[in-house]
Amino acid sequence: MPSPKSDAAAINLTPQTKPLQNHPSQYVAMHANDPVHWHDWSKAVLHLAQQQQKPILISSGYFACHWCHVMQQENYQDRAAAELVNQAFIAVKLDRELHPDLDNYLLEFARQTTGRAGWPQHVVLTPHGLPFAAFGYLTNAAFKDRLTQLTQLWQTQRPLIEQLAAQAVDTRQAAIASTVNHSDFKAHLYAALHTQADTLSGGLAQGSSKFPQTPLLLTLIQQTDLGDLDEWLQLTLEQMQNEHLQDHVHGGFFRYTVDPQWQIPHFEKMLYDNAQLARLYFLGAQRWQRADFLATAERTLNYLETHLFDPANRMFQSSESALDAQGREGGAYLWSIQTLKSALPSELFNELNVNDRLQSASPFELGWLPRPTQNHWAAIRRYLTTPPQAIPRDNKLIPGWNGLLLSGYVTAYSVTHDLAYLQKAKHLSLRLLTLFEREPVPRALDAQGQPIGWAQLDDFAYVLQGLYALQKIAPEAQHRTAIARIKQWLENDFRNEHGWQSNRDFLLPGQQRQLALPDTATPSPTAILEGFQPSPNLLLPPDWQQNPLPYASYLQTPQP
Helix, strand or coil: CCCCCCCHHHCCCCHHHCCCCCCCCHHHHCCCCCCCCEECCCHHHHHHHHHHCCCEEEEEECCCCHHHHHHHHHHHCCHHHHHHHHHHCEEEEEECCCCHHHHHHHHHHHHHHHCCCCCCEEEEECCCCCEEEEECCCCHHHHHHHHHHHHHHHHHHHHHHHHHHHHHHHHHHHCCCEEEEHHHHHHHHHHHHHHHECCCCCCECCCCCECCCHHHHHHHCCCCCCCCHHHHHHHHHHHHHHCCCECCCCCCECCEECCCCCCCEECCEEHHHHHHHHHHHHHHHHHHCCHHHHHHHHHHHHHHHHHCEECCCCEEEEEECCECCCCCECCCCCECHHHHHHHCCHHHHHHHHHHHCCCCCCCECCEECCCCCCCCHHHHHHHHCCCHHHCCEEEEECHHHHHHHHHHHHHHHHHHCCHHHHHHHHHHHHHHHHHCCCCCCCCEECCCCCEECCCCHHHHHHHHHHHHHHHHHCCCHHHHHHHHHHHHHHHHHCECCCCECCCCCCCCCCCCCCCCCCCCCCCCHHHHHHCCCCCCEEEECHHHHCCCHHHHHHHCCCCC
């Protein structure tokens, strides 16, 4: 499949052109009127930085991210902070969902140099694209201080910065993936889980926040030799569905909680999380014969179909925002006593009052996040449901994430034998096949169905996995032909003598050697693709023994 032509020569990057105006990404476009002179990511950015001899400040985030909105309000829209950026940096606004390979590279640099990473993520690079500093959300005063410090360092220590940045890239490139015995890896993975499993609240005992770690859980639930980890895995599914990671009113799961007991969610909801979690709960219902897990799985798919399905484009949109239409975090989900009294008949309010102890201090600034009551919960839910159109959404459609949902529908049918799920899987697969007949295959579509960017390794891997799963239960010639075509494209565009790479074309010097990718919130695409070529050995980076959990997807059941 031919690679798209570079747009570097076609873009005139000046503050007056407002390059973010009418950008197809809602996240990028919302920054068009910031006083910061933002640029869209392209080769032209490197040309401009080298021409002006300024470092590059890349700010990466996504539309549903609460702290990304706060960062904009406090810093990017502040003229004093914007002036500091404009004077000393070439500023780039990046939608991480459109550039996952670059975003993962920046996050990994941030983790290695600061010990933490998250959105909004900021990484500063030399004019030739070598990263040398990273930071996340900062208050206005701290942001301006950091910009001033970085400007002074660049002006006074530039040769040393460039030397150290180049050495760091060389070191990272030297860490080429190596082969590891499958049994050895499983033993290390299980040992690590025994030390990191939270046996009281489920999930992993890693800091104050709790993420579902769905790729890890999906791998484990397909293993038959978990021993006492089986009990912890079942506890994890119970806690995630029973506490506040799940939205008990609308269905679906929030991105994560900021506490280790799953009580205080950040309120964004992502297609990729819910697609995987639906599949996880169908498998949990099958493994332990749990009707409650089955109900959670079905409710999660219903949430996606009600809130994120775009009938015009016949695909699912990427996310719902943590903020409501008034810019309040959790505003679509939280209720004060006054609003509950107004919304509910008195007998239903009394039921909720007893259940949630509404006379105590509210756990959130905006009030309470309702949980199921023993009686009348279905009626209460109907009164407390926020219409989907009232919750801001990121309306771009990402084929790879829809591929994850395709696998979810196939699993739903395999567990329940409900033909409706099989029909939905077939409809979604046909829509994806139309996109994968294009050259180039788009990374995403906008709300009008127009392509944005071009597909990366994860898009091909997730759709290929879904098509393989569907082909196993409902063989069709067009799926077989599409699978063969996609595999050929992968071999031609994403594989070299060492293994897979995350993108066909890299703009930064340090990106080329990411050959054995870890799990993130989504499964490792290289793990999925290695599964199509079963082997007793795995391709993993040399440091896998120190932290095997991010590579759990390499234990997934091999594909035929």
